[in-house]
Amino acid sequence: MIVELYAATCALALAGLLWWRKGFLLTYLGLGALFCAGVVWLGVDATGIGLMALSYLVALVGPAVRLMWIDLRDIARKLGGRRLLGLAARSLLLWLPIGCLALGSVLLIHWRNEKVVTEIYDLPEVPWSAWNGACQKILCKGDGPDLRRDMHAAVDRIGAALQSQVERRLDARLSGIDMQSDNLRNELTRTLFHHDEGMLPDTFTKFSGIQVPGCNWLLAVVWPPEVKDCLQRSILKPIADTYASARSELQTEVNTALNAGQGKIEGGTDAVRTLILGGLNERVQTATSRINKGIDALFLAGMILSILSWISLSMVTLKSYLTILARHVFDTKSGGMFLTVGAPQQGDAALAGQDITRTDGANGYKIPLGDQLWYGSFGHIVRPIEFGRPTYPRLGQLLFQRLFAAKMRMQRFDPQSFDTIGGQADFSYRFVRVDLPEGRKLYFNVRNLAAFSQNVRFRSVFSLKLAAILQYRLFFSVVEGPGSVILRVDGGTMRLMPPDEAEGADPMDLAAFDWGGQFALRAQHDFLSVYSEGYTIVPEDSTFVIRHAPQRLVRRGGKFLRKTLFFLLPI
Numbered sequence: 001m002i003v004e005l006y007a008a009t010c011a012l013a014l015a016g017l018l019w020w021r022k023g024f025l026l027t028y029l030g031l032g033a034l035f036c037a038g039v040v041w042l043g044v045d046a047t048g049i050g051l052m053a054l055s056y057l058v059a060l061v062g063p064a065v066r067l068m069w070i071d072l073r074d075i076a077r078k079l080g081g082r083r084l085l086g087l088a089a090r091s092l093l094l095w096l097p098i099g100c101l102a103l104g105s106v107l108l109i110h111w112r113n114e115k116v117v118t119e120i121y122d123l124p125e126v127p128w129s130a131w132n133g134a135c136q137k138i139l140c141k142g143d144g145p146d147l148r149r150d151m152h153a154a155v156d157r158i159g160a161a162l163q164s165q166v167e168r169r170l171d172a173r174l175s176g177i178d179m180q181s182d183n184l185r186n187e188l189t190r191t192l193f194h195h196d197e198g199m200l201p202d203t204f205t206k207f208s209g210i211q212v213p214g215c216n217w218l219l220a221v222v223w224p225p226e227v228k229d230c231l232q233r234s235i236l237k238p239i240a241d242t243y244a245s246a247r248s249e250l251q252t253e254v255n256t257a258l259n260a261g262q263g264k265i266e267g268g269t270d271a272v273r274t275l276i277l278g279g280l281n282e283r284v285q286t287a288t289s290r291i292n293k294g295i296d297a298l299f300l301a302g303m304i305l306s307i308l309s310w311i312s313l314s315m316v317t318l319k320s321y322l323t324i325l326a327r328h329v330f331d332t333k334s335g336g337m338f339l340t341v342g343a344p345q346q347g348d349a350a351l352a353g354q355d356i357t358r359t360d361g362a363n364g365y366k367i368p369l370g371d372q373l374w375y376g377s378f379g380h381i382v383r384p385i386e387f388g389r390p391t392y393p394r395l396g397q398l399l400f401q402r403l404f405a406a407k408m409r410m411q412r413f414d415p416q417s418f419d420t421i422g423g424q425a426d427f428s429y430r431f432v433r434v435d436l437p438e439g440r441k442l443y444f445n446v447r448n449l450a451a452f453s454q455n456v457r458f459r460s461v462f463s464l465k466l467a468a469i470l471q472y473r474l475f476f477s478v479v480e481g482p483g484s485v486i487l488r489v490d491g492g493t494m495r496l497m498p499p500d501e502a503e504g505a506d507p508m509d510l511a512a513f514d515w516g517g518q519f520a521l522r523a524q525h526d527f528l529s530v531y532s533e534g535y536t537i538v539p540e541d542s543t544f545v546i547r548h549a550p551q552r553l554v555r556r557g558g559k560f561l562r563k564t565l566f567f568l569l570p571i
Helices: 002-022 025-042 046-079 081-120 145-174 184-193 202-207 224-259 270-331 399-404 556-568
Strands: 353-355 362-369 374-375 382-384 387-392 410-411 420-425 430-434 441-444 448-454 457-462 475-480 481-488 495-497 509-512 517-520 536-539 544-546
Touching: 002 184, 002 353, 025 374, 046 081, 046 270, 081 270, 145 184, 145 202, 145 224, 184 224, 224 457, 270 556, 362 430, 374 420, 382 387, 448 517, 475 517, 481 509
Parallel strands: none
Antiparallel strands: 353 430, 362 420, 374 410, 374 448, 382 420, 387 410, 430 481, 441 475, 441 509, 448 481, 457 475, 495 544, 509 544, 517 536
């Protein structure tokens, strides 16, 4: 208990620190590692895991609540607290169907858990006369303070009953054997190890009369009656395996003793009894210890799965409500506010992009290096006009994003060795160059990266602003000046926005946008369209945006997957 309280105190102290400081992403990873280590260290004690889960949940949620509170406070200052409260109430009404589904999920999970416990305690009776206690079932309620302890008690009781059953049968069988017989080997083999009539027949089912059931763990996740078979198998199958291996080893040991005594066993009946019971008892104790550890691991996995399920359910309900609220707040008709995903940028001048796609009949781009070092990304889709030196630039910047987008290995073009950088595309790609002044940031999709100059910096930005919710992402890949980047976009219908104000763009169809830019949101908010219809964003005149043709960037299945992962993932 002291360890758990110590872990909770540390987590709460970290929560206070993170509430005070804005940067907490790396600390999130550290807390996750501490949580995993704590779970392994503390084992599966329900109180310990519950305290640790609660304390670390507070430590993780605290900083997020702080950032969201700052965002809502700024919105209230611009809209007015009463207006924001009205939009929040309207969003709550539209969110109620999701809330009802969440409540139904909670009730369904509770019913399932109760049903699982009922099925577990309804395991069959044991047909052993050596079974001890008033309860004749495999698993008896009340052996321990909880289900896990009851299962431990059941395993220990099965092991003790197995030993008692063997001892009783062994004494009865040995009393009918003449230990001085010249045919002792055959008599012992038939009496002790005959596959059907021996004291230790060839299967555990024949020995005990208990059938080891089959199990489908995948089905057990959703179908409570299957849990009964799986847990019964988790207890009985290791016992059955131990019985089979012990029977084979004991038969070998008896034969070895007979061979050493030239067909006799020195010590007679007592020696055989000691040989059988000693070997069996040692193996049963080892098996019961292993089974109990497996039960602990099973309950640990179940607790972790339960925690993850509650986190996922909480994220679905929270993010769905925040999405509906954000649509109201940033819609020009209801909230009248501009949507800003990032922080305000340095400088008032708007970013500008230049379409550098060649017009001489070659599909690609070619630009002079000037006095800058450039890195280019090429492959089977875009081939270099001339080859640079292969290298791995900026390994620590956007490591995972670039890894998944196959942008790790690039070509280096030094101005002392090359005059230009360029590539030829197999398909209808277009190429846009964006020059970034000092301190200016541009969100971009890493898979669209074609080239960049030496001085730019890449970073992964984590934003909990309400406007970020409408992007269906909380992590953004951002490039910061000074320097230049070249982005490739698919299709001849690529747009540099504005001036495409009439049509707007789906947020998931953006290849890049000014990190501090402002957008107007166009969305419908009646009861049905808030769930069924999408929305578009339109940049103001000073905001720079590159978008793809909506029908070419991401298919519907890809958009659905991205939305699903956004709502289910914790961050």
